[in-house]
Amino acid sequence: MELLNSILITLINCIEHIITSMGACGIALLMAIESCNIPLPSEAVLPFAGYIVSKGEMNFHVAAIAGAIGCVLGSIPSYYLGYFGGRKFIEKYGKYFLISHKDLEEADKWVEKYGDWAFFLCRMLPVVRTFISLPAGILRARKRIFFTLTFLGSLVWSYVLVYAGVKLGQNMDAFKHLWHKFDIGIVLIFGILGIIYVYRHIKHLKES
Numbered sequence: 001m002e003l004l005n006s007i008l009i010t011l012i013n014c015i016e017h018i019i020t021s022m023g024a025c026g027i028a029l030l031m032a033i034e035s036c037n038i039p040l041p042s043e044a045v046l047p048f049a050g051y052i053v054s055k056g057e058m059n060f061h062v063a064a065i066a067g068a069i070g071c072v073l074g075s076i077p078s079y080y081l082g083y084f085g086g087r088k089f090i091e092k093y094g095k096y097f098l099i100s101h102k103d104l105e106e107a108d109k110w111v112e113k114y115g116d117w118a119f120f121l122c123r124m125l126p127v128v129r130t131f132i133s134l135p136a137g138i139l140r141a142r143k144r145i146f147f148t149l150t151f152l153g154s155l156v157w158s159y160v161l162v163y164a165g166v167k168l169g170q171n172m173d174a175f176k177h178l179w180h181k182f183d184i185g186i187v188l189i190f191g192i193l194g195i196i197y198v199y200r201h202i203k204h205l206k207e208s
Helices: 002-022 024-035 042-054 060-097 101-114 117-122 133-138 143-170 182-207
Strands: none
Touching (some): 002 042, 060 143
16 A cells, blocks of 8 residues: 555656646646556546646636647657558557557447547547557548547546546545545545556556
8 A cells, every 4th residue: 555655646746746837838748648658647637737726726728728738749649650650560569658459459449430530539538548549540540630539529538637626626625534644635536547547558468
């Protein structure tokens, strides 16, 4: 438990430092990192941004829009990696980006079932949203449509998670008695999904 707390505290402290020092640009940066297939989950970033909003230190809409912009920016290199590298490249080197064959197959199923709208829908789903850009590039999806739907789907996702963080921040007094330390409470709420995110990616890689 102590190791878990230490990892989560380090993660949240990093997120807190970047957001508080860089503001909306920090949110965009962190979300861009996630969309580049690096395990820095939006489930930890955006609720904390909402917590900052609840303290009156940032505008709600600015936080959500910054998150969506970051997703688009981070999707650009992933899209072109799939576009120029192709499926064989991803299948051979995807493990270095924490992308397993199972991840790629799951994204393929969404694209096959929903077409271009998969890019919108997948941006509102945990885990899948992170690597949908690669199949889009492999399939050479129309750039304008892909990035537009990426922005819109990410915007919905950002608003939901930022709002969750705002509500938590506004009602934090009701949760304080559950933990001896306030920071641990924040960490457990905002960080646990992040650990699940990384665990699922590593599990898929081992199964490949």
